[in-house]
Amino acid sequence: MEIKDSVAVVVGGASGMARASAELLASLGAKVAILDLENSKGAEVAASMAADTAFFPMNILDSDSIGAALSRTVEKFGAIHIGVNTAGGGMAQRTLGRQGPHDLDAFKQIIDLNLTGSFDFLRQCADKMVLHEPNEEGERGVIINTASIAAYEGQIGQVAYASAKAGITGMTFVAARDLGSMGIRCLAIAPSLFQTGITELVPDEMAVELTKDAAFPRRMGKPEEYAKLVKAMVENPMLNGSTIRLDAGQRFAPK
Numbered sequence: 649m650e651i652k653d654s655v656a657v658v659v660g661g662a663s664g665m666a667r668a669s670a671e672l673l674a675s676l677g678a679k680v681a682i683l684d685l686e687n688s689k690g691a692e693v694a695a696s697m698a699a700d701t702a703f704f705p706m707n708i709l710d711s712d713s714i715g716a717a718l719s720r721t722v723e724k725f726g727a728i729h730i731g732v733n734t735a736g737g738g739m740a741q742r743t744l745g746r747q748g749p750h751d752l753d754a755f756k757q758i759i760d761l762n763l764t765g766s767f768d769f770l771r772q773c774a775d776k777m778v779l780h781e782p783n784e785e786g787e788r789g790v791i792i793n794t795a796s797i798a799a800y801e802g803q804i805g806q807v808a809y810a811s812a813k814a815g816i817t818g819m820t821f822v823a824a825r826d827l828g829s830m831g832i833r834c835l836a837i838a839p840s841l842f843q844t845g846i847t848e849l850v851p852d853e854m855a856v857e858l859t860k861d862a863a864f865p866r867r868m869g870k871p872e873e874y875a876k877l878v879k880a881m882v883e884n885p886m887l888n889g890s891t892i893r894l895d896a897g898q899r900f901a902p903k
């Protein structure tokens with residue numbers, strides 16, 4: 649799918665990997681709506697780009713706010729062709745620890761934020777994508793979720809996060825099948841450690857330690873490197889259903 653003149657919604661676009669993706673897509677001629685929390689820097693980031701952009705507040709945990717932000721995007725830009733979503737996060741607790749079994753509500757909260765939220769965005773985004781005519785190749789859109797290499801080798805204490813991210817990987821393939829007849833592709837990116845949000849403050853020596861299991865390069869990923877994969881996923885119609893690891897060959901050790 650051509651990026652130029654397409655419309656992208658980027659959830660989490662006020663920061664990190666989604667912000668870099670929004671900036672790259674805008675620089676390539678897309679119209680970009682940043683969807684992020686009300687109190688985020690979304691408006692500031694949208695205004696900083698020399699392109700047709702907008703900020704619509706939403707919370708991935710609030711289904712109505714997702715619908716409203718997507719409707720506002722269609723009202724402003726006429727359609728949605730690209731959806732990128734990075735909203736998510738983790739917490740640390742063992743399946744069975746000194747305090748007893750893993751807190752069940754905490755487990756459900758992580759599933760809600762990462763998996764249910766991503767599915768809600770995906771299903772509502774697809775519902776907007778079917779509204780426009782497909783291009784000459786029959787393509788209407790592409791939706792990109794964010795997993796983690798913890799989906800494959802989660803570390804001790806990551807049971808909730810790893811379950812949610814593995815769910816995103818499973819969901820992505822089936823969603824691609826479900827949406828294929830409508831010309832909508834669905835993909836996911838599974839990053840290793842990336843320099844974003846709180847990890848931006850990790851000192852260099854610690855980053856070397858945290859990435860010592862990588863093949864090459866042994867450093868944290870840069871948000872722009874995530875954005876480059878978003879670009880490739882949008883442009884290459886043969887990419888579909890997969891979760892692609894973006895990890896410099898890193899495999900997490902148990903701790």
Ligand SMILES: NC(=O)c1ccc[n+]([C@@H]2O[C@H](COP(=O)([O-])OP(=O)(O)OC[C@H]3O[C@@H](n4cnc5c(N)ncnc54)[C@H](O)[C@@H]3O)[C@@H](O)[C@H]2O)c1
Nearest residue numbers: 660662663664665707708734735736737796841842844845
């Ligand atoms: N940074 C890493 O090392 C790393 C590694 C693997 C996976 N991930 C995944 O990447 C995503 C985080 O992206 P990032 O690393 O660029 O972080 P980031 O903190 O720089 O950006 C996350 C953005 O998401 C927004 N956000 C948070 N909660 C939200 C919600 N409920 N609704 C809408 N927006 C919300 C934040 O306001 C922020 O702008 C998560 O899904 C995380 O699991 C990150």
